[in-house]
Amino acid sequence: MIASTNTKRVVIEPVTRVEGHGKVTILLDEKNRVQQARLHVVEFRGFERFIQGRPFWEVPVLVQRLCGICPVSHHLAAAKAMDRIVGGENLTPTAEKMRRLMHYGQMFQSHALHFFHLCSPDLLFGFDADVAIRNVIGVAAKYPDLAVQGVMMRKYGQEVIRLTAGKKIHGTGAIPGGINKNLSVEERDFLLKDLDQMITWSRGALKIAKDYTVENLEKVAPFGSFDSNHLSLIRADGAMDLYHGNLRAIDAQGNKIFDQVDYCKYVDYIVEEVRNWSYMKFPFIKSLGPETGWYRVGPLARVNTCDFIDTPEAEAARKEFMAVTDNKPNNLTMAYHWTRMIELLHSIEKIKDLLHDKDLQGNDLVVKGERREEGIGLIEAPRGTLFHHYRVDKNDQVVMGNLIVSTTSNNEPMNRAVQKVAEDHLSGQSELTEGLLNHVEVAIRAYDPCLSCATHALGRMPLVVELVDAQGNMIDRKAR
Numbered sequence: 001m002i003a004s005t006n007t008k009r010v011v012i013e014p015v016t017r018v019e020g021h022g023k024v025t026i027l028l029d030e031k032n033r034v035q036q037a038r039l040h041v042v043e044f045r046g047f048e049r050f051i052q053g054r055p056f057w058e059v060p061v062l063v064q065r066l067c068g069i070c071p072v073s074h075h076l077a078a079a080k081a082m083d084r085i086v087g088g089e090n091l092t093p094t095a096e097k098m099r100r101l102m103h104y105g106q107m108f109q110s111h112a113l114h115f116f117h118l119c120s121p122d123l124l125f126g127f128d129a130d131v132a133i134r135n136v137i138g139v140a141a142k143y144p145d146l147a148v149q150g151v152m153m154r155k156y157g158q159e160v161i162r163l164t165a166g167k168k169i170h171g172t173g174a175i176p177g178g179i180n181k182n183l184s185v186e187e188r189d190f191l192l193k194d195l196d197q198m199i200t201w202s203r204g205a206l207k208i209a210k211d212y213t214v215e216n217l218e219k220v221a222p223f224g225s226f227d228s229n230h231l232s233l234i235r236a237d238g239a240m241d242l243y244h245g246n247l248r249a250i251d252a253q254g255n256k257i258f259d260q261v262d263y264c265k266y267v268d269y270i271v272e273e274v275r276n277w278s279y280m281k282f283p284f285i286k287s288l289g290p291e292t293g294w295y296r297v298g299p300l301a302r303v304n305t306c307d308f309i310d311t312p313e314a315e316a317a318r319k320e321f322m323a324v325t326d327n328k329p330n331n332l333t334m335a336y337h338w339t340r341m342i343e344l345l346h347s348i349e350k351i352k353d354l355l356h357d358k359d360l361q362g363n364d365l366v367v368k369g370e371r372r373e374e375g376i377g378l379i380e381a382p383r384g385t386l387f388h389h390y391r392v393d394k395n396d397q398v399v400m401g402n403l404i405v406s407t408t409s410n411n412e413p414m415n416r417a418v419q420k421v422a423e424d425h426l427s428g429q430s431e432l433t434e435g436l437l438n439h440v441e442v443a444i445r446a447y448d449p450c451l452s453c454a455t456h457a458l459g460r461m462p463l464v465v466e467l468v469d470a471q472g473n474m475i476d477r478k479a480r
Helices: 056-066 071-085 093-125 136-142 144-165 185-192 195-215 263-268 299-305 312-323 335-355 411-425 434-445
Strands: 008-012 022-028 034-041 229-234 246-250 256-261 270-273 282-285 374-381 384-392 398-404 464-468 474-479
Touching (some): 056 398, 071 093, 229 299, 263 374, 263 384, 299 335
Antiparallel strands (some): 022 034
């Protein structure tokens, strides 16, 4: 778009209550009508290059440093890729169930963190509420019981991670071909102690999200919403599976674009596009092309794509959710919150099942088989489908790494949500108040983006070096 000389530029920087650093730019014409709105990811992470030359067994520990919120997702996706390198993808029951327990602990704590700490101020106080109270401190002051629940639920999920991965953040539990520890009876009993309370609180959180959506449907339905494709991993029988499965993509009406695709063949189905105004890529489905092939991932996509959920309370909640749209895909952006809480309940149900499984106390932890030089691992991270792809040389060193992070897949949808909310709520306004601008941020927060995870380099990084004297005068400047 070529802006006229009368174009005004509004910048929201930083976008708040998200993980990572981003900004939004909005271009207005002389009548304050929105001409363009974009989400820019302005930080750079170069992990795909950092890991080159490192021994492959270090990768599951290295790449999780991408993030302090969802390190388990990167840890497990990389471990699954390295399983294939060592020929150990057919894990022992103990290894797979320990990894699953770790992953459901991660889902539980991450969903609780986002719902209670990051998005609940908007839902409880309103998008236009005074910024002084529209935050987690305001929630704690007015709704102390909810604030305590959010803290304790996240703490519980972190304890699950600690006892399966060795540490609450950046653990080492998953190794190529398996795990490095089991779960002792004492550790199991420690987690069982608070389990019933977590289930009760999860039901309550789901009710808050459901009631908010249903009671405000007239407002929620058009807010940043649009038809889209959806993509996720699906178990062979069509069930939601957050740890493993094959790829399924559907269109906005629920028609399957592809189904039960072996994720090791993802490059035949998914392409990444780059644009010069963001460090984050724009993936799309190859057969549809960049114009119509973009898709959504995450809780909304997973509930839309699956045929059922294999835990009873979450499945009942899924049916109730799908009934709102007569069992057709739900394309409402704000419905992410409802589906996220369905997954919160599903995660604690799965944790309960796993904690009563005696395989967790097994001692058969690692397998190996035929050595390979390429490995691909996918997992459903809290924010959506996460792709890890590596090549390793004969000296065991990584020579290629490619990550398609969940937020990367949601890049185009988030930009469309930003554009739609800006057009619907900001266009023609004589004054752009903080509350109005927060509407744009609310749309972004619905996706629970992890911006620091999702950034890539485009070509060579720009480099500017300036030499300045003690008085602030520039002596020399070099730019690459």
